[in-house]
Amino acid sequence: MTxxxxxxxxxxGARPERNYDREIDNMRAVVEAMKIRLEAGAxxxxxxxxxTVMLEDSGLYxxxxxxxxxxxxxxxxxxxLMDGATRKAGAVAALQGFRNPVRAARAVMDRxxxxxxxxxxxxxxxxxxxxxxxxxxxxxxTHAGKGEDNHPPGTAPDVLAGALSHGTVGxxxxxxxxxxxxxxxxxxxxGKMPGRVGDTPxxxxxSWADGHVAVSGTGQGEYFIRTVACAQVSWxxxxxxxxxxxxxxxITEIGDLGGxxxxxxxxxxxxxxxxxxxxxxxxxxxxxxxxxxxxxFGQTTA
Numbered sequence: 001m002t003x004x005x006x007x008x009x010x011x012x013g014a015r016p017e018r019n020y021d022r023e024i025d026n027m028r029a030v031v032e033a034m035k036i037r038l039e040a041g042a043x044x045x046x047x048x049x050x051x052t053v054m055l056e057d058s059g060l061y062x063x064x065x066x067x068x069x070x071x072x073x074x075x076x077x078x079x080x081l082m083d084g085a086t087r088k089a090g091a092v093a094a095l096q097g098f099r100n101p102v103r104a105a106r107a108v109m110d111r112x113x114x115x116x117x118x119x120x121x122x123x124x125x126x127x128x129x130x131x132x133x134x135x136x137x138x139x140x141x142t143h144a145g146k147g148e149d150n151h152p153p154g155t156a157p158d159v160l161a162g163a164l165s166h167g168t169v170g171x172x173x174x175x176x177x178x179x180x181x182x183x184x185x186x187x188x189x190x191g192k193m194p195g196r197v198g199d200t201p202x203x204x205x206x207s208w209a210d211g212h213v214a215v216s217g218t219g220q221g222e223y224f225i226r227t228v229a230c231a232q233v234s235w236x237x238x239x240x241x242x243x244x245x246x247x248x249x250x251i252t253e254i255g256d257l258g259g260x261x262x263x264x265x266x267x268x269x270x271x272x273x274x275x276x277x278x279x280x281x282x283x284x285x286x287x288x289x290x291x292x293x294x295x296x297f298g299q300t301t302a
Contacts, residue, residue: 002174002175002176002177002178002268002270003176003270003288003289004038004039004173004174004175004176004270004286004288005173005174005266005270005272005285005286005287005288006031006034006035006038006047006051006171006172006173006174006266006285006286007171007172007264007265007266007272007274007283007284007285007286008027008030008031008051008052008055008169008170008171008172008264008283008284008285009168009169009170009171009216009218009262009264009274009281009282009283010023010026010027010055010060010061010169010282010283011061011062011063011145011167011168011169011218011281011282012167012168012218012219012260012261012262012276012278012280012281012282013062013145013167013278013279013280014278014279014280014281014282014296014297015279015280016279016280016297020282020296022060023060023061023282023296024282024284024294024296026055026058026060027055027282027283027284027294028284028292028294029054030051030054030055030284031051031284031285031286031292031294032292033050033051033054034047034050034051034171034173034286035286035290035292037050038173038175038176038286041175041176042175043175043177043179043181044083044084044085044173044174044175044179044180044181044209044214045081045083045173045179045181047171047173047175047181048081048171048172048173048181048182048183048214049081049102049103049106049183051171051173051183052079052081052102052169052170052171052183052184052185053100053102053103055169055171055185056099056100056101056102056169056185057099057100059141059142059144060142060144061144061145061167061168061169061282062144062145062167062168062186062187062188062190063077063079063101063167063168063169063185063186063187064077064099064100064101064102064169064185064187065099065140065141065142065144066141066142066143066144066145066167066187067141067143067144067187068141068143068144068145068187068190069141070188070191070192070193070194070196071191071192071193071194072194074096074194075096075137075141075187076093076094076095076096076187076188076192076194076195076196077092077094077095077096077098077101077185077186077187077188078091078092078093078094078095078101078185078186078187078188078197078198078200078201078206079091079092079095079101079102079104079105079183079184079185079186079200079201080092080105080116080183080184080200080201080202080203080206080207081102081105081106081109081181081182081183081184081207082181082182082183082203082207082208082209082210082214083109083179083181083209084179084180084181084182084209084210084211084213084214085179085180085181085211087209087210088109089109089115089203089207090105090106090107090108090109090110090115090116091105091108091115091116091117091201091202091203092104092105092108092116092117092118092122092126092201093116093117093118093119093122093197093201094118094119094122094195094197095118095119095122095123095126096119096123097123097126097133097134098123098126098127098131098132098133098134099131099132099133099134099140100131100132100185101185102183102185103131103132104117104122104125104126104129104131105183105201107125107126107129107131108122108125111129112125115203116201116202118197119195144167145167145190167186167187167190167218168184168185168186168200168206168216168217168218168219169184169185169186169218170182170183170184170185170206170207170216170217170218170264171183171216171264172209172214172215172216172264172265172266173214173266174214174266174267174268174270174288178268180209180210180211180212180213180214180266180267180268181209181214182207182208182209182214182215182216182230183207183216184200184206184207184216184217184218185200186198186200186206186218186221188200188221189220189221198220198221198222198224198225199217199221199222199224199225199229200217200221202225203230203231204228204230204231205217205221205224205225205228205229205230205231206221206224206229206230207230208230208231208233208234210234211268212234212237212238212267212268213233213234213237213243213246213265213266213267213268214265214266215229215230215231215233215234215247215263215264215265215266216230216263216264216265217229217230217261217262217263218261218262218263218264218281219254219259219260219261219262219276219278220254220259220260220261222259223254223257223258223259223260223261224254224259224261226257227250227253227254227257229250229254229263230263232246232250232253233246233247233250233263233265236249236250237267242271243265243266243267243271243272243273244271244273244275246265246273247263247265247273247274247275248273248275250263251263251275251276251277252277254277255277260276260277260278261276261277261278261281262274262275262276262277262278262281262283263275263276264283264285270287270288272285272287274295279297280296280297281295281296282295282296283295283296
């Protein structure tokens with residue numbers, strides 16, 4: 001039987017001068033909770049979604065409750081997930097009015113013949129599925145990430161000039177049956193134009209899972225789309241690269257194009273990787289030996 005493992009991230013916008021004790025405690029608590037679920041036999045897909053929901057609901061990251069509005073004052077949320085065992089995927093983009101976009105993405109995967117729903121169609125679907133709506137947006141959203149490598153709407157550098165400050169959450173899981181899954185959720189870059197969609201809801205760019213690897217990205221999504229970042233990791237591993245070499249090569253390519261961010265990845269043998277070229281990336285993991293780690297800075301790979 002395969003030994004389970006997990007890695008998650010809370011975004012690649014961390015700055016050395018900021019204290020991350022709350023995020024560190026939260027990420028550790030999420031990993032500890034998911035360790036119990038994996039030990040009980042939960043599937044990789046279920047755990048990836050549950051972990052991402054916990055991160056969304058914390059209000060500590062630029063996803064779910066931590067969202068800030070776009071330049072028109074609307075909260076547009078994105079998410080995707082992928083089941084490596086079946087290669088099924090689900091996603092929502094520019095979703096407004098609902099608490100957990102990753103739950104909406106899961107519903108798209110399980111209850112429709114589609115992969116992605118967007119905007120008003122995604123919101124109508126979420127309503128029809130009985131997903132939890134947000135009542136008072138002003139009271140719900142926390143505008144996380146203002147002290148990071150991000151800026152609140154209205155103060156960011158010109159988005160059109162390429163200054164895309166960012167934040168995302170994600171999780172990659174290997175379960176005891178050897179199945180891999182990945183999920184990613186975001187509120188998008190700060191100061192984004194209405195209708196802007198980044199890599200997060202696009203399988204292959206912002207998330208990926210197959211029989212080789214599970215991958216989730218965080219950073220300037222336009223560059224992750226242009227490099228098909230998460231799927232590219234799998235292609236490199238399938239061609240014989242180690243997980244560490246594959247993820248680092250993709251981050252180097254993103255950097256060469258002028259982008260920044262990071263990747264978390266997990267392969268079918270339980271190896272994990274989490275390279276980034278930004279100032280820091282909040283991440284936590286569970287190894288196949290049952291060890292839990294949490295990092296914000298540094299480039300440690302377990």
